[in-house]
Amino acid sequence: MGNKIRLGIIYGGKTSEHEVSLLTALSIMKAVDKNKYEVQPIYVQMDGTWLKGGPIADQVLESVNVLRLDGGVSPSSNDQEKQGQITHVGNQSLVGKPANVMSIHQEVDVIFPVIHGPNGEDGTVQGLLELAGIPYVGTGVMASAVGMDKLMMKNVFAQAGLDQVQYMGFLRSQIERDVASVMNQIEQKLGYPCFVKPANMGSSVGITKAKDRDDLRRALELACKFDRRIIVEEFIKAREVEIGVLGNEELHTSVIGEVIAAKEFYDYEAKYKGGGTDLKIPADLPQQVADRIAEMAKTAFQALDGSGLSRVDFFYDEENDRVVINEVNTMPGFTPFSMYPMLFAEAGIPYAELIDRLVQLGLERYEEKQRNIVAAEELE
Template identity: 45%
Template sequence: MATKLYLLYGGQSAEHEVSLKTALTVLNAVDKNKYVVQPIYITREGIWCQPWIAQDELREPEQLRRQPSHDSKAASIGAFLTAMAEGDSLVFPVLHGPGGEDGTVQGLLELAGVPYVGNGVLASAVGMDKLMTKRILEAHGIRQARYIELQQRDWQTAPEQAITLLEQEIGYPCYVKPANMGSSIGISRCANVEETRAGIELALRYDVKLVIEAEVVGREVQYAVMGNEQPRCSIGGEFVREPDFFDYDKKYKQGGLVQQIPAVLTPQLDEAMRETALRAFRALDGAGLMRVDFFVTDGGIAYLNEVNTLPGFTAISMYPALWRETDGTAYRELIDSLIELARERQGARRQEVLS
């Protein structure tokens, strides 16, 4: 009996559109001779639409939007869990952002006992939360930019005190970020107090907890990690671009990005960063895949910027490109590898339960 591969996409986060783009690429690339691919669209309201069998190639993300046949979240999720119990099933979540990348869906799948691609509950939750990620990496001695935390309640009750702390600890320019968000959504580069106030108000639209970081002047270099107990790290890559803030529009709308793989690094620095990427993966209890991003100064000092536990698979995404240039892994082969890692992880967990 053929394996059913459920592709979860859409969702309620601000990264809904990014998820559609990733889903389109994965859907068109997966080997449909190996899997019966059944995409499941989750609306912006959180309703899980009926699975449908994908055979023909799709051209636009808009073709992935579906109309829900259930009138409640509970009913639609219940129907999904019932389907999970039938036959050989596996889930590939391509839900970016909160409500999909943050451990919530992963916990649901754990309860259902269904293997799924990617990181587990802990790594997903911690990796989504920039503040928690920083605290764990700090405990492991991994170099990062200076940062402070800002809670919404503190900004509302004592904004001037928050600004004073920021100026004393971080200074300008700084970056204001929602703790739980990806794709550069809600992030601002702030060069003075007025811009910082506006940046804080913007970030608070997406989360009640913010991270404010000192600017590191340098290039952004990315690495792809794949594996479970014995993870591997790709060569480094970077985007050739102007040295300004790489926001959402520049990532997904403007186009024209040029990938430089391998990144221009000394062999010694590249090796050190690859080892640090693996350290971060293990520190966060990673599984399956993770992209690890660094800033590299002109003096050759590397600062770990952030991790992405569900990196994008769009046409301009770095993660699949890094593996293609590292060892020749084609996109379809990469999907197969991630699925096998999901099965491996599920098998290991079952052995733990039985023992």
């Protein structure tokens, strides 16, 4: 007991990806080696309040059932296990203790934040943990923030010389002031179809493929509901392939996986509720294309100054033998049946070991940071 690593898991969050986070947290809690780790669940409710304590873990089980996340993303052999465990559904009230993050450092050695999307994957939670002086797993403040903002991320990738689709950025105020002019600019530079996205979301929320001017107007309106920064991209007809990166400064890449979406694009439903999406691991690619993807993924990771983990998503246009980067996810889906863990399982690192490695990387990064002196006076 004495030498166990006290592993805090922060999950839930004030985000549209709340549900997915519960499933991730549950998976991690189940998978970690109990001889090595003592898990402290820390649940951020939809209203932003924090709860901690043992009962919370059980309540996660219940919540997950409410979500019906047992579709396509997981192989059927595991559905049974998942469903068998979870029986009660209801409007349960959580009975954990209120958690104060500034005092949580006394109760944990390291935290694995598994909140996806805004207010979690965007550097805010990471900033809180930095302030509280708690080592944590995964991406730091800057890379999280940049990785969450599709516009900023694309600007950084451009700087790093990574090939991408053409894109344009707009402010909500600009769109609201003169949507006709915005649409003209888009038509001139990108044409149809084009993709309209809120800069700061995830899981395809608020994203539309616009096929004509009417579509475009509606797409802009929708995206503006989610964010004040909007990105519009040229459409690319291509295969969607993804790769995992693991490490801080010395980087490992996983095998490459392919997402084969039955629907028009890989949207929220397809991602988390099944809907005929297939993950093909490993993707069937010529070796030189695979090598190029691995190199580009490392370049992207370094361009953001990532740490711990990221899943890097690409479009592969077979006809033109072109690989373009789509995005980096600094807190990718992380259940055992999510792409990132499956890619590393295929590469020889099973789920529990992957968690182990990530915790170590988090602790190492914290140590590395301790080497920085704060004031010049500390110099001898």
